[in-house]
Structures are given as structure tokens and as C-alpha cells.
Amino acid sequence: MYKILTHNKISVKGLDKFSRDKYEVASEIGHPDAIMLRSHKLTPEAIADSVTAIGRAGAGVNNIPVDDCTERGVVVFNAPGANANAVKELVIAGLLLSGRDILGGIKYVKEEGPGLTEDELHKLVENGKKQYGGAELAGKTLGVVGLGAIGSLVAETGLMLGMKVLGLDPALSVEAAWRLSRDVERVENMQTLLSKSDYVSLHLPVLEATRNLINKELTESFKPGSVLLNFSREKLVDTQALVAALDSGKLRSYISDFPMPEFLGRKDVIQMPHLGASTAEAEENCAIMIADQLIDFLENGNIKNS
Numbered sequence: 001m002y003k004i005l006t007h008n009k010i011s012v013k014g015l016d017k018f019s020r021d022k023y024e025v026a027s028e029i030g031h032p033d034a035i036m037l038r039s040h041k042l043t044p045e046a047i048a049d050s051v052t053a054i055g056r057a058g059a060g061v062n063n064i065p066v067d068d069c070t071e072r073g074v075v076v077f078n079a080p081g082a083n084a085n086a087v088k089e090l091v092i093a094g095l096l097l098s099g100r101d102i103l104g105g106i107k108y109v110k111e112e113g114p115g116l117t118e119d120e121l122h123k124l125v126e127n128g129k130k131q132y133g134g135a136e137l138a139g140k141t142l143g144v145v146g147l148g149a150i151g152s153l154v155a156e157t158g159l160m161l162g163m164k165v166l167g168l169d170p171a172l173s174v175e176a177a178w179r180l181s182r183d184v185e186r187v188e189n190m191q192t193l194l195s196k197s198d199y200v201s202l203h204l205p206v207l208e209a210t211r212n213l214i215n216k217e218l219t220e221s222f223k224p225g226s227v228l229l230n231f232s233r234e235k236l237v238d239t240q241a242l243v244a245a246l247d248s249g250k251l252r253s254y255i256s257d258f259p260m261p262e263f264l265g266r267k268d269v270i271q272m273p274h275l276g277a278s279t280a281e282a283e284e285n286c287a288i289m290i291a292d293q294l295i296d297f298l299e300n301g302n303i304k305n306s
């Protein structure tokens, strides 16, 4: 029997892949062969010596001590692309929220509307139109940094919304470049992308080269009044540099899928609790991809996406 230790709630569609005659899957189990998890932060000490593989039901692996695993010969799997559509949809929601004051309008009706007559509601509508107007995305420029599974979907959707789309990805594979629409204009560096974009969306992992990528120096390159969207990782941005860019008006707004204390209470920042991959479909896709990889590894020794 193979033993799989799970952390976090893993979609049953993925768990069902482990046949009961060969696998024991539980959130508490002695001498596990493998660990399957989503966002649980795993410490080196929490990885039993019996573990040979860890599967992350998501794209990023920054909650896993990967260097330590490599030293110990523990294979780390991830699920690239399995939640890309879910994240893309939330990024597009972020774009829409930054162009129109949808949240302000909803709050206004919810707070001011109850108990009003039809006539009074009509007046509420008239006032609301004056207060909560916005601007359209069509015709604006979207700069996408990182054209992997999620970034390329965001870029293509930007085109469908009538936006001009710029893309930057020095590590773009030939296959990905081939699949990507020719209408996504490639730029060579961050300064060019930032200075030409009304909206900038980050789609990068956190690596040595990308940590604090959006730093004080780079914020100087933002087109005045532009919007930054970060649905990748909070460590891609230098928080203090962003606060200064927002205070000076260089940035109009910051839309992020990670709450940071420095931004709480700011009207020009929207923060979500890392909801990008939180759809039933994405959770299923990730769990199935990881279960398939763990089974193939444990039973056949094959390694994919490690």
C-alpha cells in the first residue's frame, strides 16, 4: 500500500484517482510515501524521511522547501496551467473593477437603497450615475509581464476586449510563442512596457531575478495614472515603492490577490484573499493533474512537471 498524506482540502475528483486497493489517503498518516497539498506551508522538519514526492495542487511551489527537497532527493510536482483559466477570469474581473467603480456602486445601492420607494430609488440612480462613472477598457493598452499559461490567456482576453496588448517574456518557449496571437506586440524591456501601458498585469513566479521586480526605480517608468494588477505573488513588488507611486499619482490603482497591511484602508487599492484559483473547476483540474503525476511516479518512476 502507498500512503498519501494530504494537507488542505483536495478535490475529491483528484482523490478518487487513488485506487483503494493500492492507496491509503488521509490527512493524518504515519510513514507517508508522498504529500499532496495546496497552500499549506511545509517546513523541512514536517517532511518525513519516508516521503519521496510532494505534489502541489497549483502552479507555484513557494510554500514547499524545494532546495531542501532537492538535497534529500524528494521530487516536487506542480500543476502548471491547471488553474490558468480561473486565474485569468479573476484578473479580467480586476481589470473591470479598476475601469469602473463597480464596488462603489454596489455598496451605494446596498447601503442607501433599503426602504426607498420607486421614486426615491429613481433619484438614487440619478445620483449614482454622477458618482460612480468610469472609463472603458477598449482602446486602452494592457501590458502583460510573463506569457506563460495564465499571462497568455490574459493577453488574448485583453485583445478580445478591444485592448492593445503588449507582452514581455524573455523566457518564452518556442511552442508558447507560436501559440500566442500575433496581435500581442512583444516588447524588449520593462521600462518600455510600463511607459506604454494603461494597465500592467504581472504573471511571474518569484525567483531571485523577479523578487521585488517592481521596485522604486521601475515605478518611475509607469505611465502616469496607470493601474498595476498582481495576481501572481506579493513578493514581486516592493510594497513601499508602490505606496509612494500611489501617493504621487504615478499609479492610479493597485489590484492584488494578496492582502498586505500597508494597503489596507486605501481607496486606490483592491485586495483579495488569493482567490484566483478558487473555483471548483480549477481545484478539480489541479487535484487530478497532481494525483496522475504522483501515481505515475510511485508506480512507474516517471517524473513530469517537477
Ligand code: MLT
Pocket: 038, 039, 057, 058, 059, 060, 061, 083, 274, 276, 277, 278
Ligand atoms: C497557484 O500557485 O497556482 C495558486 O497559488 C494556487 C492556489 O491558490 O492554491
